[in-house]
Amino acid sequence: MTDGVFASPATVEDPDALAATEQAQGDLAVSLREMVDACVRTRVDDDTLTAVAQEVRTLTQRLLVRAQSEPLGLETTSGGRLRDHGNPMAGMRNPIAPPLAVTGDTEGTMSATFCLGAGYEGPPGCVHGGMIAAVLDQVVGSAPARVGRPGLTAYLNTTYRRPTLLGIEHVARAWVEEVDGWKVRARGDIRDPQGRVTAEADALFVVPRWAREHLGTPTGDAGGVDPGDTAAHDVATS
Amino acid sequence: MTDGVFASPATVEDPDALAATEQAQGDLAVSLREMVDACVRTRVDDDTLTAVAQEVRTLTQRLLVRAQSEPLGLETTSGGRLRDHGNPMAGMRNPIAPPLAVTGDTEGTMSATFCLGAGYEGPPGCVHGGMIAAVLDQVVGSAPARVGRPGLTAYLNTTYRRPTLLGIEHVARAWVEEVDGWKVRARGDIRDPQGRVTAEADALFVVPRWAREHLGTPTGDAGGVDPGDTAAHDVATS
Numbered sequence: 224m225t226d227g228v229f230a231s232p233a234t235v236e237d238p239d240a241l242a243a244t245e246q247a248q249g250d251l252a253v254s255l256r257e258m259v260d261a262c263v264r265t266r267v268d269d270d271t272l273t274a275v276a277q278e279v280r281t282l283t284q285r286l287l288v289r290a291q292s293e294p295l296g297l298e299t300t301s302g303g304r305l306r307d308h309g310n311p312m313a314g315m316r317n318p319i320a321p322p323l324a325v326t327g328d329t330e331g332t333m334s335a336t337f338c339l340g341a342g343y344e345g346p347p348g349c350v351h352g353g354m355i356a357a358v359l360d361q362v363v364g365s366a367p368a369r370v371g372r373p374g375l376t377a378y379l380n381t382t383y384r385r386p387t388l389l390g391i392e393h394v395a396r397a398w399v400e401e402v403d404g405w406k407v408r409a410r411g412d413i414r415d416p417q418g419r420v421t422a423e424a425d426a427l428f429v430v431p432r433w434a435r436e437h438l439g440t441p442t443g444d445a446g447g448v449d450p451g452d453t454a455a456h457d458v459a460t461s
Numbered sequence: 462m463t464d465g466v467f468a469s470p471a472t473v474e475d476p477d478a479l480a481a482t483e484q485a486q487g488d489l490a491v492s493l494r495e496m497v498d499a500c501v502r503t504r505v506d507d508d509t510l511t512a513v514a515q516e517v518r519t520l521t522q523r524l525l526v527r528a529q530s531e532p533l534g535l536e537t538t539s540g541g542r543l544r545d546h547g548n549p550m551a552g553m554r555n556p557i558a559p560p561l562a563v564t565g566d567t568e569g570t571m572s573a574t575f576c577l578g579a580g581y582e583g584p585p586g587c588v589h590g591g592m593i594a595a596v597l598d599q600v601v602g603s604a605p606a607r608v609g610r611p612g613l614t615a616y617l618n619t620t621y622r623r624p625t626l627l628g629i630e631h632v633a634r635a636w637v638e639e640v641d642g643w644k645v646r647a648r649g650d651i652r653d654p655q656g657r658v659t660a661e662a663d664a665l666f667v668v669p670r671w672a673r674e675h676l677g678t679p680t681g682d683a684g685g686v687d688p689g690d691t692a693a694h695d696v697a698t699s
Binding site for chain 1: 515
């Protein structure tokens with residue numbers, strides 16, 4: 224699956240109001256991303272840490288005054304697409320997400336530029352191996368959508384060639400290798416600014432049964448990935 | 462590599478004061494973990510979202526009054542161990558981390574119980590495939606330490622057997638399959654409460670050259686993993 228692949232069957236009553244809400248939701252996530260990074264790096268005294276934690280809890284209560292108990296799932300956005308804004312790699316409402324903004328070129332190659340900071344550290348100075356796999360799962364998992372087969376990961380084989388450094392811009396790319404009915408094999412890699420591959424992945428994605436009916440009746444644009452058509456998405460990646 | 466494998470060569474001047482700091486740092490991370498979850502689920506109005514975001518930015522500035530620019534790396538804890546408290550899967554100072562508390566049994570099997578919420582969602586209601594790979598990288602990556610060979614991930618092959626559901630306690634386990642000099646092959650899986658495997662991994666870890674000298678001269682406990690001996694670790698997982 225990938226973010227924004229499907230046009231939503233739901234009607235958006237007031238797209239302008241929804242766009243404003245997306246802007247506010249995305250901005251809150253941006254502010255929390257910055258705080259997560261500061262939480263890892265801060266060296267303030269214990270009293271300040273304790274006071275800030277108390278204020279964070281008060282703010283959390285303000286957010287929970289009205290909140291859904293279940294996770295976010297897929298939402299219809301102001302742009303009329305189904306998006307998973309809670310996604311921990313690409314979701315504009317998720318402070319855990321870098322977030323990755325995956326775009327496609329005319330050849331069908333998907334790509335995302337990213338730069339991970341202190342919150343993603345595994346070996347000193349380097350991106351955590353699991354986070355590297357997560358970046359690849361998200362980016363490589365977006366490739367099958369280009370051939371109309373957005374699926375769930377069946378396997379993800381990640382090979383680490385050299386350290387992926389924190390604080391440096393890398394590019395993750397992905398492309399389809401083979402389509403076999405509802406199964407799509409795709410590959411991808413991460414390259415450093417010198418163009419060296421730091422990690423690569425070979426993965427298989429399978430369209431779940433419950434989604435096949437929808438895909439079996441093409442909706443016109445279900446096979447395309449829009450390169451970020453909503454205001455909210457722009458907020459999250461600006 | 463894994464958290465707390467090595468006794469630190471540094472001396473802790475005042476372990477009690479350091480333990481208090483760890484407690485405050487860990488508690489701040491706990492409070493932010495809760496806020497990340499609320500950020501994804503909240504349905505409050507735009508004005509509240511904007512006001513909370515502004516307050517978050519003010520709190521972040523309080524943390525940045527004194528902060529290191531570089532990521533956390535390895536730190537000597539009050540328990541005299543080297544720990545990566547910034548680790549995005551296991552780090553007690555990292556709000557992104559569930560956090561995973563990996564412990565080992567007498568047979569050498571490593572395990573961690575975890576339950577992931579709204580912030581880790583991929584397919585609706587399910588844990589993101591990349592986050593599953595990240596859990597496995599962390600837990601399977603802890604197994605080589607049991608044979609004195611804590612290494613970096615060379616490859617991580619993850620196979621997804623069935624959805625790993627959000628909000629449900631799962632157990633990740635790992636064990637060493639084969640040791641070949643500085644290379645260790647390890648495997649692991651994630652099981653749901655019914656004992657069904659939801660995902661499994663086959664991985665290779667290699668001890669980097671710079672760490673071999675240290676491991677080549679055993680420090681007595683470098684090959685063991687303590688099951689969470691610091692007060693700070695207890696805070697993070699309570």
